[in-house]
Amino acid sequence: MITFIIGLVILFVGAAIYGSICERVMNPNPAAQTPAIKLKDGVDYVPMNKWKNCLIELLNIAGTGPVLGPIQGILFGPIAFITIPIGCVIGGAFHDYMSGMISLRNNGEQMPSLMRRFLGGGVYKVYNVFVCFLMLLVGTVFIYTPGDLFVAHIIKGDASTLSAEVMTVYGVIFAYYLLATLLPIDKIIGRIYPVFGAILLLSAVGIFFGLFINGYPLKEVWEVGIANVHPFGEHFIPIFFITVACGITSGFHSTQATIIARSVTNEKYGRLIYYNTMIAEGFIAMSWAGAAMGAVGFGIATDENLFKQAAVVVGIIAQDMLGSVGGMVAVLGVIVLAITSGDTALRSLRLMLADALHIDNKKRSNVLILAACIFAVVAVVLYIAKTDAKGFAILWRYFSWANETIAVFAFAMIAVYMIKNRMPYIMAIIPGTFYMYIVSTYILHAPIGFGLSYTLSYILAAVAAGLYAFFIIKYGKSLTSSRNLR
Structure with a gap:
């Protein structure tokens, strides 16, 4: 358990130090008028207190990713207890905070x-299609997985088929998502x-605490x-980082951070609302990773x-x-x-489409x-995922990589x-280049991608990552200083 404790120290001490650095770099201005105040509309721009914003942000970003991802990621061994907190x-x-x-500083x-403001129209168009597709997948995944968990573990039903029980639970979640998408953010999300x-x-x-009380090895x-280490021969790079995903870094989080930016009343609250909530998600990921390893050690679960x-x-861990x-x-x-996470994914999709289409x-x-x-498309994707034996597995893989x-x-x-x-832009270049290498390696090698050998995938991914860093720095420095990019 020493490695696990070391990981927790890295997580919390590292957060205190690096979080402070991030805050000093951004230099938040408590006197600045935030969008929640100057653009208040009672629907999306709604001032809320910092603790409510903090809680909403945590619940928005922490889907099943920091639970299911680390459970699978711990198959790579205790190195996960170090890489999760560092990442x-x-x-x-850092990604969420920035x-x-x-x-917050751009209305x-x-x-x-x-993307359009800082990277130009070309990147904006590519990103817009990409992120809207991801939001649809998130909305679908987060109807499917909680619905099946509820049917299987709460009402002890059969979640393997599109039964009446499953359809009823899906319907209830769907109805809630619709309300959360339509109503002002403080009317349902802020209250429930x-x-x-x-x-x-x-x-x-x-x-x-169950880890310690039950003496999980x-x-x-x-x-x-x-x-x-992986019992089924998976490569640590890139599979570990694609698998754990939300417990380390998630692109989905950036779409949620911008929603909350419309409810924050003071720039000084940014570190608490964004940086610290991601650290809380890291803690959730560490806890479930430890529980999964201990469950295998106790023999109540298997690597398979x-x-x-x-x-x-x-369910096995929770019950034990x-x-x-x-x-x-x-x-x-x-x-x-x-x-x-599902409700705000679909709300975020509505906001992004409205912005893009000037609605x-x-x-x-x-x-x-x-x-x-939006909901009509989600319903179709959900039906395909549930009725096709391989439909959801394919969607989940694309979702993880796209994220x-x-x-x-x-x-x-x-x-x-x-x-x-x-x-100091190196703070963004390092993790960005690393993840460019990860996603490139994955899609180049994976059967759902190009199916290349790992050796060739690693080489081509390294080239792609290098070009990514080079062109970002070159583009950033080429922009005229007179351009308004606050």
């Missing part, structure tokens, strides 16, 4: 608009999230090593369970650690994570028509912003 501190939390703060613009937050915190804390990195049935492992009642609360916590959100008819179109690819775009935007404002 979270210098990658994910995305939110840049939006609460959503990510596509920020404290309840969701209590469930989330109880489940996360329960799993963490955790391996040490010096005992296992870091090479050839972790690899192929991560959602099933959630916390008993029937506590286990149900833990499973509900995971369900809450998914639902509270007036103040007209209720416009909001309703746009939401109806990290969106982060590559976000890091590029952040880097250009930092270059123009004479900030």
Whole structure:
């Protein structure tokens, strides 16, 4: 358990140090008038207090990713206890903080608009299509996974087919998502999230302390090593980072940070709302990774369970650690994570499409028509995913890869912003270049991509990553100093 403790120290001490550095770099101005104040419209621009914003941000970004991802990622061994916190501190939390703060200083613009502002019209068009596709996948995934978890673990039904039980649960989630997409953010999300937050915190804390109370055996990195650890022969790079995804860095988070930017009332709250909430997600990821390793050590789960049935492992761990009642609360916590990411994914999609198509959100008819179109597409994708034996597996793989690819775009935007404002842009270039290497390697090798050998994929990905860094720096420095890029 020493490696696990070291990882927690890296996470929290690293966050205190690097978070402070990020804040000094951005130099938040408490006197600046935020979009929530100067553009208040009662729908999307709605002032809310910092703790409510903090809780909403956490619930928005923490889907099933920091649970299911680390459960599978721990198959790479205890090195996960080191890479998760390091990546979270210098990658994910930095990514979320900068995305939110840049939006805060640009009238609460959503990510596509920020792409156009800082990277130009060409990148904007590519990103806009890409991120809208991702939001549809997120909305679909976060109806599918919490719905199946609820049917299988709460009402003990059969979630393997599109049964009446499954359709009913999906329908309830769908109805909630529709309300969350249509209503002003403070009318439903701002009021119901404290309840969701209590469930989330109880489940996360329960799993963490359960590790120690139940004496779950955790391996040490010096005992296992870091090479050839995965029982099914998966390569650490890129598979680990694609698998864990949200527990380290997630492009999806940037789209959620810009939503909250329309509700923040003081720039000084940015570190708490953005940076620290990602650290909290890292803690959730560490807790479930430790629980998964301990479950295998105790013999209540197998490597194959972790690899192929991560959602099933959630129920096994929760039941063993916390008993029937506590286990149900833990499973509900995971369900809450998914639902509270799915609702804002679809809300974010509506906002981004409205911005791109210049649709007036103040007209209720416009909001309703746009939401109806979005939900019709989600319903079709969900039906295909549930009725085709391989449909959801394919969607999940594309979702995971697309999620990290969106982060590559976000890091590029952040880097250009930092270059123009004479900030240490290397803070964005390093994680951005690393993830460019990861997503390139994955898509070049994967069967859903180009199917190249790993050797060739590594070489081509290195070239792509180098070009990524070179052109971002060159483009950022080429922009005229007179251009307004606050």
